[in-house]
Amino acid sequence: MAIFWGNIQNAFSNFRVQDIIDILLVTFVIYSAIKFMRETRAGQLVKGILIILAVWVGANVLQLYMMKTLFTYVIQYGLVCLFVVFQPELRSALEKMGRGHHGGLRALMSGRSTVDQEVQEQWRRGIRAVVAACDSISKSKTGALIVMERETKLGDIIDTGTIVNAVPSVPIICNIFFNKAPLHDGAMIVRDGMLYAAGCILPLTKRNNDVAIELGTRHRAAIGMSENSDAVVIVVSEETGQISIALGGTITRNYTRESLQNELNSLLLEPESTRDRGSFFASIRRTKNEK
Secondary structure (H helix, E strand, O other): HHHOOOOOOOOOOOOOHHHHHHHHHHHHHHHHHHHHHOOHHHHHHHHHHHHHHHHHHHHHHHHOHHHOOOOOOHHHHHHHHHHHHHHHHHHHHHHHHHOOOOOOOHHHHHHHHHHHHHHHHHHHHHHHHHHHHHHHHHHHHOOEEEEEOOOOOOOHHHHOOOOEEOOOOOOHHHHOOOOOOOOOOOEEEEEEEEEEEEOOOOOOOOOOOHHHOOOOOHHHHHHHHHOOOEEEEEEOOOOOEEEEEEEOOOOEEOOOHHHHHHHHHHHOOOOOOHHHHHHHHHHHHHHHOOO
């Protein structure tokens, strides 16, 4: 025991103020990198790169020479391409660094369970407001495009619009999508149950041959967004007033107010293990109703 405490004492006896600063800086850099990957779709590409690196390390350990050679070339030439692939995200990250916006550090020190409970309550209020607003917009055939952000953060999409950061309510949502309002043509982003941004530009799907001919730009944008993230995208048709949900590159139509409420509760409030199952069977039921 004396040896143990002696080793600790020796370690701290050589500890300098510079070492503390060094540790804090490294911690901040790692936190900023993780936050950057989580708040942009680039995080999905980083996961793929980590898988490639893991395969390369495994090939080295197991002495799989052909695999090792193949992935060595992939990594060498892939690194050159990274700067091109991540150019928009890297520029955005450097701009944010220049603005000195580091308020997220407070979240690192906050209690996670308390935050989760608050977010869940925000989602419940947000879902109720979105459902009621969609029902009203559907009846007036105004048209709407609402993105409910989940695990994949949509920072690059949010940057194309206007930050609102308001508690969702029926009047606010309906006013944003009023056909003479300045933000009505873009998409609304709901993050953690809060109306976070509006007037955002979404990527259009490239699977034009697979999309029904009667679906317009809003629906194609909804499908495109769902192909590029795990977001739940709600579309209200301006022509028919029909409410649809795009998820995972597939669009499901003919939602009623009640079925929309149930589906959003299932996708945004229930545990991950029950989401896919509930959505799958709900999709089957609505597909039968469409026929």
